[in-house]
Amino acid sequence: MFDLISFIPRAVAQATPLLLGSTGETLTEKSGNLNLGIPGIMYVGAISGVIGAFFYEQKVGSVENANAFLAIMIPMACCLLGSFLMGFLYCFLTVTLRANQNVTGLAMTTFGVGFGNFFGGSLIKLTGSDVPSIALSITHQFYAAKLPFAGKAGVFGELVLNYGFLVYVAIVIALLASFFLNRTRRGLQLRAVGENPSTADAAGINVAAYKYWATCVGSMIAGLGGLYYVMDYASGVWSNDAFGDRGWLAIALVIFTIWRPNVGILASLLFGALYILYLYIPTGTNMAIKEIYKMAPFVVTILVLIVISLRKKRENQPPAALGLPYFREDR
Amino acid sequence: MNKKKAPFAHIVKRQAISWKSVWMIRALAIAAAIATCALVTFLLTGDDPISIFKTIWEGSFASERRMWVLLQNVSILLIISLAMAPAFRMRFWNIGGEGQVMISVLATSSCMIMLGGKIPNALLIVIEIVAAVAAGAVWAAIPAFFKSRWNTNETLFTLMMNYVATQLVAYFIIIWESPRGSGKIGIINQSTQYGWLPQIGEYKYLLTVIVAAVLTVLVYIYMNKSKHGYELAVVGESERTARYIGIKVGRVFVRTMLLSGAICGIAGLLMVGGTDHTMTTTLAGGRGFTAVMVAWMAKFNPVGMIFTSFLLAFLSKGAGEVATQFGLNQSFSDILSSIIIFFLIGCEFFIQYRIMFRKEAK
Numbered sequence: 001m002f003d004l005i006s007f008i009p010r011a012v013a014q015a016t017p018l019l020l021g022s023t024g025e026t027l028t029e030k031s032g033n034l035n036l037g038i039p040g041i042m043y044v045g046a047i048s049g050v051i052g053a054f055f056y057e058q059k060v061g062s063v064e065n066a067n068a069f070l071a072i073m074i075p076m077a078c079c080l081l082g083s084f085l086m087g088f089l090y091c092f093l094t095v096t097l098r099a100n101q102n103v104t105g106l107a108m109t110t111f112g113v114g115f116g117n118f119f120g121g122s123l124i125k126l127t128g129s130d131v132p133s134i135a136l137s138i139t140h141q142f143y144a145a146k147l148p149f150a151g152k153a154g155v156f157g158e159l160v161l162n163y164g165f166l167v168y169v170a171i172v173i174a175l176l177a178s179f180f181l182n183r184t185r186r187g188l189q190l191r192a193v194g195e196n197p198s199t200a201d202a203a204g205i206n207v208a209a210y211k212y213w214a215t216c217v218g219s220m221i222a223g224l225g226g227l228y229y230v231m232d233y234a235s236g237v238w239s240n241d242a243f244g245d246r247g248w249l250a251i252a253l254v255i256f257t258i259w260r261p262n263v264g265i266l267a268s269l270l271f272g273a274l275y276i277l278y279l280y281i282p283t284g285t286n287m288a289i290k291e292i293y294k295m296a297p298f299v300v301t302i303l304v305l306i307v308i309s310l311r312k313k314r315e316n317q318p319p320a321a322l323g324l325p326y327f328r329e330d331r
Numbered sequence: 332m333n334k335k336k337a338p339f340a341h342i343v344k345r346q347a348i349s350w351k352s353v354w355m356i357r358a359l360a361i362a363a364a365i366a367t368c369a370l371v372t373f374l375l376t377g378d379d380p381i382s383i384f385k386t387i388w389e390g391s392f393a394s395e396r397r398m399w400v401l402l403q404n405v406s407i408l409l410i411i412s413l414a415m416a417p418a419f420r421m422r423f424w425n426i427g428g429e430g431q432v433m434i435s436v437l438a439t440s441s442c443m444i445m446l447g448g449k450i451p452n453a454l455l456i457v458i459e460i461v462a463a464v465a466a467g468a469v470w471a472a473i474p475a476f477f478k479s480r481w482n483t484n485e486t487l488f489t490l491m492m493n494y495v496a497t498q499l500v501a502y503f504i505i506i507w508e509s510p511r512g513s514g515k516i517g518i519i520n521q522s523t524q525y526g527w528l529p530q531i532g533e534y535k536y537l538l539t540v541i542v543a544a545v546l547t548v549l550v551y552i553y554m555n556k557s558k559h560g561y562e563l564a565v566v567g568e569s570e571r572t573a574r575y576i577g578i579k580v581g582r583v584f585v586r587t588m589l590l591s592g593a594i595c596g597i598a599g600l601l602m603v604g605g606t607d608h609t610m611t612t613t614l615a616g617g618r619g620f621t622a623v624m625v626a627w628m629a630k631f632n633p634v635g636m637i638f639t640s641f642l643l644a645f646l647s648k649g650a651g652e653v654a655t656q657f658g659l660n661q662s663f664s665d666i667l668s669s670i671i672i673f674f675l676i677g678c679e680f681f682i683q684y685r686i687m688f689r690k691e692a693k
Contacts, residue, residue: 034486036426093673097680102424102486103627106620107672114665121660240662248494255487288505295498298491305491309483318484323424329344 007273007280008159013233015272016170017042017243020225021250022268023174023261028087028218029254030181031211032194032321033094036105038222039247040112041086045223046230047116048082049075050238053139053231054123063138071142075231076224083223086112087216095211098325109247117240124238133239140236143228164232166224171265173221178262190214194319197326207326225250249275252301258308258316271297342684353682360678364671371670376657383653390652391645403536403606404644405637406543407598411622412640413543413550414594416631417587419623420554421566427474427489429619430496431467431592433612435599437500438466439526440519440610443603444507447525455526456604463600464593470496471592472585479581493619501612518608528604539601546594551633553590563587595619621668628675643668 021042028035035041053075060066090108093099123134144164181187192200193210201207229246230238253271257263274297278290308316369380376383391401411428418425442459450458470492477483509517520526531537554560566573566583573580602614625643629635650664 036490089673093677097677098684099676099679100627102426103624103672104676106426106623107669107676110617110620110665111669111673114662114669117662118660118666121662125658240660245494248490251487252491252494255491288502291498291502291505294501295495298494298498302488302491302495305488306477306481306483309477309481312481318487322484323486327342327344 003280005155005159007276009162010276010279011269011273012163012167013272014275015268016167017225017229017233017246018250018253018271019170019174019264019268020228021222021247022253022257022264023170023177024218024220024222024225025251025254026218026257026259026261026264027177027181027190027221028215029259029322030190030194030319031214032197032319032324032326033090033211033215034101034105034323035087035090035108035215035218036102036251037086037090037108037112038105038219038251039245040109040115041083041219041222042226042229042247042250043112043116043243044086044226045079045083045220046226046243047119047238048223049079049227050134050136050230051119051123052076052078053136053236054134057136057138060138063141066138066142068142068145071139075139075143076227079223079227080220083219083226084216086223087219088212090219091212091215094325095208095215098327101323101325116243120238120240124240133237136231136236136238140231143231144235164228166228166232169224170228173224174261174265177221178260181261191319194321197321198328201326201328211326222247222250249297252297255318256297256301256304258304259318274300340686340688343687345683345685348682356678356681357675360674361671364674367674368667368670371666372653375659375663376653378657386653386656387646387649390649397648399534399536401644401648402540404648405641406536406539407602408618408622408625408640408644409543409636410546410598410601411595411618412625412629412636413546413633414591414598415622415626416550416633416636417554417560417563418591419626420560420631421563421583421587423475423478423584423587424486425471425474425489425588425591426486426620426623427471427492428591428595428622429615429617430489430493431470431595432599432602432615432619433493433496433500434470435463435467435596436603436610436614437496437503438462438596439600439603440507440516441503443519443526447520448523452525456528459526459604460600463604464596467594467596467599468589468592471588471595475584475588479584497612500610500614504610504612516610519603519610521608526604527608528601535606538605542597542601546597547633547637550594554631554633559583559586624672628672642671646671 021038024041025035025038028038053071056066056071056074086108090104093104094101120134127134143166146163147161179187181191189200189205190210192203193205193207193214197207200210225246226243229243230236234242249271253264253268256271257267274293278293281293369383372378372383373380391397411432414431415425415428439459439462442455442462446455446458471489474483474485474488474492477488478485504516505514507516508514528538531541554563562573562578562583565576565578566580570580573583599615603610607614621643622640625636625639628639646668647664650667651661653659654661654663
């Protein structure tokens with residue numbers, strides 16, 4: 001029997017980091033920056049939050065002393081700062097120094113994943129625990145706090161209301177990003193920068209400033225995805241490499257949604273569902289099949305990529321200047 | 332001219348730059364990178380930088396075994412980087428090296444498992460080589476085909492292909508796992524050594540090193556002395572020019588990616604058939620991505636890639652040794668190598684452009 005009531009919340013939990021990551025990356029790509037450092041940035045966001053939470057927990061000692069506002073804001077501020085710095089570094093290298101975006105992005109991913117695992121490992125040593133993970137039970141409680149009546153409000157409550165606040169933040173951010181890109185003047189100018197920077201420049205738009213803003217804000221949003229993963233989904237437990245390939249999945253999701261954050265809300269749910277589908281489908285003794293299910297999001301993304309290039313609808317194309325550096329004097 | 336409106340500094344593209352200044356800038360960048368690494372290491376370990384550099388050196392050169400391991404790592408990284416170079420020369424952003432290696436790892440392993448003992452060993456090895464090279468080539472040519480026909484974005488396509496290949500490997504690991512339930516394959520044909528590539532003398536890693544050296548020369552000739560290599564350069568500089576002078580750009584994409592994939596296939600073959608004799612999902616270990624950086628830092632020059640791949644492999648071994656000695660996490664090496672890469676990527680700007688400061692008004 002397929003248990004939808006328990007399936008959907010788990011899919012949502014899988015989907016949220018992907019949604020945040022892909023919203024951030026969409027914003028970044030709309031400025032023409034193909035930031036392949038997103039997986040690294042999500043790691044940095046997660047570990048920065050963990051470091052903040054760790055020291056806060058050391059200070060307060062127990063749940064009774066913890067202040068809900070500080071318990072949420074300190075890790076979040078650390079996370080945003082960490083991922084902002086990563087986005088800024090990426091911009092400095094690719095926009096100011098005009099380095100190749102692919103190479104910079106891959107280096108950022110190496111750096112970010114290394115940074116996360118390194119400081120994660122160091123914190124684990126600091127706690128001197130026997131298991132290779134850090135448990136942040138105090139701050140986790142605040143991140144995973146749910147509406148008190150959600151569990152009792154029947155099926156609707158369980159499926160819609162019963163999540164930590166970051167899930168709703170993710171959805172709101174995706175809607176806001178969509179609104180910003182399609183309905184505001186600045187969003188239009190940002191898209192112009194991603195489509196044709198020299199025209200945008202000629203129209204008096206500050207190309208470099210837009211690229212910096214979009215990439216840094218995008219990185220911060222993606223960093224929140226990492227934070228959600230550790231603080232809510234993983235119950236405040238950091239263990240090295242646990243975040244896995246989700247960053248790349250977020251980049252896949254950007255293509256799958258054809259650069260539309262609002263579509264991402266449902267599409268991330270689909271990806272999240274595919275990620276855990278194997279748990280719910282009777283496979284008998286055939287354990288191998290779950291690896292095929294995990295492959296599905298990537299295969300589907302490739303198909304989408306092929307179809308949009310076949311159909312050549314102009315509104316579905318990647319930003320035209322995606323991945324290209326812009327230098328005013330190169331004509 | 333309104334003096335107030337003149338910017339404090341502006342950037343000018345350099346016309347030409349002597350190779351001396353180029354290497355000067357690069358040397359400065361490496362020095363700055365090493366200084367940063369030293370500072371980071373000092374802050375984390377509290378030991379004096381000199382002894383840390385000694386440890387890094389020992390990580391690669393303390394014993395003959397370590398030197399061989401270093402050579403092996405350099406060779407595999409170099410082979411994958413060589414595969415990346417031709418496509419990048421024509422600005423075809425293939426970041427699917429990881430997947431191309433993994434799929435040929437799968438091809439090699441499946442030959443060893445399915446055919447081991449059923450056909451003569453020499454024939455098996457031949458089939459293995461063909462399968463690995465073909466698998467890598469096909470895997471790489473698929474995105475190239477779509478790029479040439481419908482201009483499908485190759486960066487994103489090749490990126491996705493990596494995970495499809497990795498999941499396929501994961502799938503077959505469970506199918507073939509031995510012993511059952513362990514989640515891994517173990518050494519394939521351990522007792523019979525069916526399908527193992529021959530070992531040269533008593534040196535386990537020598538074959539890989541020789542293949543890497545030969546490939547370096549071949550790729551150098553291909554890129555610099557052949558008609559194909561010239562076509563690559565033209566396509567890279569300007570696709571329109573290439574079309575105008577009658578180069579079939581789409582065909583060049585597919586042809587070059589077949590070659591790239593085939594070289595990645597050799598890397599996969601050497602890893603499974605030559606040294607590791609097993610298949611894991613982490614066998615490529617991100618080297619498909621590192622190779623992109625290696626090739627880029629060397630400006631796609633095969634000889635330069637020997638140095639850059641050596642630099643990264645050396646650093647990663649050395650930083651691993653530092654991490655072990657000071658009880659740090661092994662990811663330390665990732666941090667150090669990415670710091671060096673950041674500096675080397677950044678310094679290219681100063682090679683291509685010059686900063687002009689505002690002149691005082693007279």
